[in-house]
Amino acid sequence: MIDEREQDLLELLNSAPVVDGRIVETLDDPETARLRDALHAVIRGEAEAGVLSPYLEGVRRRPVVTSSGIEWVLDAPEPARGRAELVLEWARVQEELPGRLRPCANPECNKFLIDHSKPNTARWCSMAGCGNRMKARRHYARRLA
């Protein structure tokens, strides 16, 4: 259900995790890190989607004939092409899965999730990580109250 491109997009979005209360940069390429930060701001509603347009500048889609028909490839030099593909994947998720790409509900987490569940109620980047941590915190808070 989750395809490779969607996985790549999530990997980019989750490439600045919080470790010991601090955001840790895991990307070597500063331009890709800037794209990630721009996507974070757009998804959180802190920036207009237009901040992403520089990443699509000069990018064209070109049809290529293959044995199974036509395939559309992006015409752009690397590494711009890779970044453009990530923006296009973000746009596809926006269109096909509206409202399902969102930040993790743990306010101390800097990760995102794409909710594929039918009721669209997933809240955590991972149930094992933030899900359990937040549950334990609520449980502890109730015991104190």
Ligand SMILES: [Zn+2]
């Ligand atoms: Zn999380």
